[in-house]
Amino acid sequence: MELPSTKPYLLRAIWEWCCDNGFTPYIAVQVDARTVVPREFVKDGQIVLNIGQDATNKLNIGNDLIEFQGRFGGVARQLSVPVGQVSAIYSRENGAGMAFEIGEETASSDIELPDDAAEGDSDEPPPEPPRPEGGRPKLQRIK
Template sequence: MTTVSKHSSMAPYLFRAYYDWMTDNELTQFIYVNASIEGVAVPLNHVDKDGGITLNIGSTAIGGLSLGEDCITFNSRFQGKIHELVVPYIAIKAMWDRNGEVYFAMEDELTLPTSDDLQDESVLQDNHKQVIEQQPDEPEKSDEEKPARAKLQVVK
């Protein structure tokens, strides 16, 4: 497997798509940010013990939102003071709505098989086997638990 590096990051596109969809559906967006990533500018006194910070980025909570190529920037109030925040996309670990109905976790890297991997049948079989093994086993249903088969009836 190889890490995609010759293409631009998909993170800004995925983030914008989820942000726009949540806005269109009138959902309030929250993000969890790893504040230790280079380029993050957030009020450090609000960072949790794990080095992260949860931010409400809904339109009523922030101002001046800019969804740039490498980061998002916006103004937000903390303890009555306005702060300009900068959050690189690589620092965003998750986005969700206020009610917890929608959750999107950002991946650190995207790995894809190389062309050699695709030619090697044993690699493909191993990958297929891993996918099958990761799927949970479902217990066999008894005849009583199985849904009744639909019957069609001709009506004239």
């Protein structure tokens, strides 16, 4: 019997830590055909999303999906992100958080994106979170 992934539990824990300490939690997502996000904001097959309490409505970080409503250009959108596609969660203010490897189930040939979003190589690392003043972000990669 295979144990369930620890990833959704770690995502929820870091999200809660960010919120409890007044930080803004961001997630970096490797977009695939199952990822429901505004495609016009996808760059090189990736998108970074603010999942803070002030930026989301009806946020649910489940074991399989992260679902919420967010506003883009003043328009409310329903978003759905497979947990397996999250490559990092971190605090915008200081970069503290955690990076994850994307599962093998998403081969680049399975990804169907608009032509402008599909130009990036899916083997590239996720975008680096913004660097805080006075130091390097503290992300830990887990497998």
